[in-house]
Amino acid sequence: MLKYKDNLFGKDSLSVMIGNVSIPFFCSYFLQDTFVAKDDNTARELAEVHYEIWDTLEDMIIKDKFDKLELIMPRGTAKTTVCDFALSVYLHAYKKSIYTLVCGKTEQDAVEFIAQTRQAFEENPYIIEAFGELINTKENTVNKLELELDNPNGKTKIQAISSSTSMRGKKYNGARPSCIIADDYQSKSDCITQEAREKKYLTWVEDSEFAGDKAVYRQGKKIKSGTKFIILGTILHSDCFMSRLLKNKEYKHKVRRICNFDVDKYFHEGLWEEFRKVYFNNKLQDSVSEAKEFYFQHEQEMQYETIWQDKYDCLEEAISYYNNPSSWKQEMMNDASKLGEKWFTSIKTLPYKSEEGKDSIIGHKVEKMMLTVDPASTSTVRSDSFAFVVGSVSNNGFKYVHKGELIKYDARTQFDDYLAHIIELLKTYKEIIAVFIEKNTFNGSDANQLEKLIEEDSELSGRDIQIINESQRKNKDDKIASCVSAVNNGAVIFNEEDEDFIEEVKSFCGQDFSLHDDAPDCLSEFYNRIDLIKKIEPLRFFNNLKIKY
Structure with a gap:
């Protein structure tokens, strides 16, 4: 080590030599502004799991113990920074990879990854001092998805693509990727149906088969390593891409959770x-x-x-x-075992009318009340029902379902009956200030006709009732999930008389496992929209106003 006594940190220095054989050291020293908490940065103190990841990468890249790694981590554990970013900088600082391909969930994720990596090579003083200026700025100003480096021993390239882009056939200077990293390769849309889950897994298996190179052996000795595959993400479904990959014995697997208890x-x-x-x-x-x-x-x-x-x-x-x-539990515990089970496990109900005939479901003052309507397009036994929810929010922030109904209407022949029922609800619940109607079934014709009926009705025409008519664009499971906890914990209170409506809410297990979702879908629409409805207070006039001059 004496030859390094006067060159600890510069080019061909002791730090460069140690970094070459130790990924934890490389990250802790050369990327210290990212990974080491100091007075002049906002970095957090690293946890044991981060050093464990670096040790695993060291076994994979430097010691060449295995070629394929699946890393399942909770959301927010900085796996993209600790793995994708740090490893890419390491591989190309030492030219251990000629061509690295990083697959992000979206193209924007890919763009941001390249920008972060570029910044490390262009602005990090520890990298520049030890490895020189590796980026040819003139040649790297156009494509935001690629980064070419002028390593002293030849050029290398880092490319980022979205998960919808195929990895097959990609080469750089005749070479296939030395390292392929897939970060959050699957999205929720890839997990909704069995067909989508199957397609995602098979696409990866088939693409990865032809995207990399096999190891090369001569006379029983490995002279070239195979392409390294690293897949990072979380469990989104018990049969999703990441879950299925866990059963693939070609991969080394690491699964971590935010905490290790029930x-x-x-x-x-x-x-x-x-x-x-x-x-x-x-x-x-x-x-x-x-x-x-x-x-x-x-x-x-x-x-x-x-x-x-x-x-x-x-x-x-x-x-x-x-x-x-x-x-x-999916995102932080990587636990999808409860999928297919009932979402709503506890529903709080109250008698709607007290002995005095008063509305007893409300324990506090009603702040706002609205009606949400989800029309069905067919009328067979297995088809959906028309769902109606009359709901309010009180001054304590809790929400109440005054009326939850499921009615079988024939969309073609009972259009007038359907609208007449809305009018009946508006007259029964005089505090309703807004009506939301899903647009998908009648494309706005029911909302237009309802507006005319209100204008022509002597009792309703004097009320300021807002009509909202929008199409269903959100994923239903995501939307319904937003109210599950509030219902289970009693923050949404139901009318005990609405047995059919409540039963359908309780039986919901997700779209893939439920025969009907009209009640929970309409309920979630109320739950999410009532807070956005603005109540218009009537003008008040004061006759005894005295003006002094």
């Missing part, structure tokens, strides 16, 4: 169960603030260990779990 049990016992009861207590004026105050009073006792203590806040993660357990 979250369903932990968050429903002890202090956390007390927190949950306060958080979803509809009798409190501000249940969220009171629940957080309870947490801060018991903060030390309510701490739990996570995969990255400097990143994940115990309170924020618990609230995310309570608000959408299924989604949180």
Whole structure:
């Protein structure tokens, strides 16, 4: 080591030599502004899992122990930065890869990745001091998806593509990719149906088969490594691309979760169960603030260990779990085992009328009330129903379903009956200020006719009723998921008389596993829209106003 005593950090220095054989050292020194917390940056203290990833990459790239790696991590663990970014810079600083191909979920993800990598080679003083200026600026100003480097031993290239772009046949100077990284290669749309899940997996298997090179052996000795494949992501379905890849024995697999305990049990016992009861207590004026105050009073006792203590806040993660357990467990625990099970496990109901005949479902003042309507296009036994929800939000923030109905109408012959029922609901519930009608079935003709009927009706024409008519564009599962936790925790209260409507909500298991979704779909439309409706207060005139001059 004596020859390095006067050259610790420059070109051909000791640091360059150590970085060549140690990916953790390379990242900790040459990429220190990204990975090392200092007074002049916002980097977080790395967790054990990040060094574990670098050790695994070192076994794969430097020691050549295996060619294919699947890395399943929770959302937010910086896997893109720790793996994609760091590894790409390392591979091309040392020219260990002639051509690296990175597959992002979207083209925008690909553009951002190239921009971050370019910045490291152009602006990082530790990289420039040790490896020189590797980017030919003039040749790299046009294509935002490619980065060509002038390594002293020859040119290399980093290219980023979206997951919808095929990897097949891609070459650089006659060479196929030395390393292929797929980051969040699947999206939710790739998991909705069995056909979509099958297509995503087969596309990867077939493309990867022809995108890389096999290892080359001569007289039993490996003289060239095969293409390295690295797939990063989270579990989105029990049979999604990442889940199926777990069964592929060609890959080395690493699965990590945000915490290593039974979250369903932990968050429903002890202090956390007390927190949950306060958080979803509809009798409190501000249940969220009171629940957080309870947490801060018991903060030390309510701490739990996570995969990255400097990143994940115990309170924020618990609230995310309570608000959408299924989604949180998929993204943070890589657990899709509950898919296909009923989403709505607990529904709070109240008698609608008290003994005095008053509306007793409401424990607080009604702030806003609306009607949501989801028309069906067919009328067979297995077809959907017309769904109606009369709902309100009270001054304590809780929501109430005054009426939830499912009615079989023939869309072709009972159009007038369908509109007459809306008019009947408007007259029954006089506080309704808005009507939302899904546009997909009648393409706006029902909304137009309803507006005319309201204008012609002596009782309704004097009310300011807003009519909203929009097409269904969002994924239904995503939309319905937004209200699941609120319903399960009693933040949405139902009329106990609406048994058919409630039963269909309770039986929902996701689009792929449910015969009907009209009730939960219409319910979620109310749940999400009521907060956006603006109530127009009537003008008030004061006759006794005295003006002084």
